Amino acid sequence: MSHDEILSKVAEFAASAYHYDGGITVQTTFEELGKGSMKMIALTSMIENELDAEVPIREVMTMKTVGELVERVADEME
Amino acid sequence: MQTLRERAAWRPQRVAFPEADNETMMRAVAELTSAGLAECMLVGKGEVLRGLAEERGISLAGVEVIDVSDEEENARVAARYLARPDCPYKAKGVARRMTRPLEHALIMQVLGDVDVTFAGISSATGDIILAAQTIVGLDLGVDVVSSCGIADVPGWEGGEGGLLAFGDSAVCVDPDPSELASIAIATCDTVEALTGWEPRCALLSHSTDGSEESNLVDKVRAARDLAQGRRPDLKIDGELQFDAAVRPDVAAKKVRRASDVAGRANIVIWPDINVGNIGVKIIQNLARADAYGPMLQGFKKIVCDCSRSAPVSEIVGNVVMSCVRAQARGAR
Numbered sequence: 001m002s003h004d005e006i007l008s009k010v011a012e013f014a015a016s017a018y019h020y021d022g023g024i025t026v027q028t029t030f031e032e033l034g035k036g037s038m039k040m041i042a043l044t045s046m047i048e049n050e051l052d053a054e055v056p057i058r059e060v061m062t063m064k065t066v067g068e069l070v071e072r073v074a075d076e077m078e
Numbered sequence: 079m080q081t082l083r084e085r086a087a088w089r090p091q092r093v094a095f096p097e098a099d100n101e102t103m104m105r106a107v108a109e110l111t112s113a114g115l116a117e118c119m120l121v122g123k124g125e126v127l128r129g130l131a132e133e134r135g136i137s138l139a140g141v142e143v144i145d146v147s148d149e150e151e152n153a154r155v156a157a158r159y160l161a162r163p164d165c166p167y168k169a170k171g172v173a174r175r176m177t178r179p180l181e182h183a184l185i186m187q188v189l190g191d192v193d194v195t196f197a198g199i200s201s202a203t204g205d206i207i208l209a210a211q212t213i214v215g216l217d218l219g220v221d222v223v224s225s226c227g228i229a230d231v232p233g234w235e236g237g238e239g240g241l242l243a244f245g246d247s248a249v250c251v252d253p254d255p256s257e258l259a260s261i262a263i264a265t266c267d268t269v270e271a272l273t274g275w276e277p278r279c280a281l282l283s284h285s286t287d288g289s290e291e292s293n294l295v296d297k298v299r300a301a302r303d304l305a306q307g308r309r310p311d312l313k314i315d316g317e318l319q320f321d322a323a324v325r326p327d328v329a330a331k332k333v334r335r336a337s338d339v340a341g342r343a344n345i346v347i348w349p350d351i352n353v354g355n356i357g358v359k360i361i362q363n364l365a366r367a368d369a370y371g372p373m374l375q376g377f378k379k380i381v382c383d384c385s386r387s388a389p390v391s392e393i394v395g396n397v398v399m400s401c402v403r404a405q406a407r408g409a410r
Contacts, residue, residue: 035254038221041212045166052170057208 013046026067091193091401096179106393152176184213193404198383210381219308222257226265227371238344243269247354248372258301264375271406280323280343281316315339
């Protein structure tokens with residue numbers, strides 16, 4: 001899966017998990033998406049279920065942008 | 079604690095220990111089992127656990143060993159979990175988790191095979207909270223995991239016979255109004271389950287009933303409205319200063335309306351972790367109070383996190399408290 005395809009998927013999952021209507025790019029921050037660990041849990045579950053890439057939530061909690069998560073998912077899928 | 083031990087022994091709860099390879103934890107399990115305080119389950123690699131017990135001279139008589147390397151049993155448990163509508167993972171994700179003791183224990187808890195999951199001696203609090211939040215989930219009306227504790231203040235007659243419960247001094251750093259309401263609700267439920275008290279819960283502030291105006295006061299008032307709306311069965315009131323919360327004479331002067339809580343609160347809710355941490359330290363150091371806890375709360379089931387330096391006696395005490403909470407939850 002290409003980097004852009006991963007971004008597209010992660011953006012789709014993030015929009016669903018965070019109920020976020022705006023456009024999501026690599027620069028979008030988790031702060032912009034909104035607060036709530038349950039939302040982050042939902043996002044990582046979707047990534048694991050659909051992309052078979054397990055990224056621990058604790059790692060995601062240290063990330064600032066969606067781009068960092070996309071990089072990490074790409075690493076996991078290699 | 080003796081009363082709590084008697085209550086725990088009256089109807090022993092099933093407690094899963096996913097850090098069963100730890101020697102302190104294993105010794106606590108042996109003591110809990112021999113005293114009839116809990117039905118203990120060690121969750122881990124069966125052969126390794128039995129070997130460690132033998133090396134350490136610890137009897138596992140009466141202790142169930144849940145072997146996470148037993149593929150057939152894992153498949154059976156996984157199938158039951160996957161059949162549940164609240165299972166957040168697909169088969170591959172569940173299979174992965176069946177081999178990990180903490181997540182395996184939590185899945186058994188969701189399935190009703192376990193009443194309490196007890197960890198913390200070798201796992202970080204954050205890892206336990208996240209795993210439990212993901213698998214067990216949050217209780218109704220609660221949107222954040224928090225903690226509570228109970229202080230025993232010598233020579234003080236307020237609260238509930240000199241005891242005062244408090245939340246949250248340990249987990250939520252700067253709760254928003256909704257989270258603060260969650261802390262109040264969860265603390266009431268925890269304290270009622272553990273002690274049988276009728277909760278009288280004060281949301282603390284630097285203001286009493288509008289004596290000051292600030293965004294800090296607004297937050298506490300908003301939390302009070304949310305908590306009262308979510309759980310009208312509970313006695314939760316605010317905003318109150320500490321003295322107006324616990325002293326009837328001060329409440330009589332400052333609170334000019336009917337209140338079930340003002341002046342006789344047995345639970346106080348700190349507005350943030352700064353106040354909570356400092357408040358508990360002041361009570362401990364200036365009033366020579368013993369503070370018990372923190373107990374994790376807010377999950378659909380009882381998940382307990384102990385200190386990494388907890389000795390056997392502290393683990394036994396924490397398990398007993400968790401079992402009493404689980405009994406009350408089962409009855410509810």
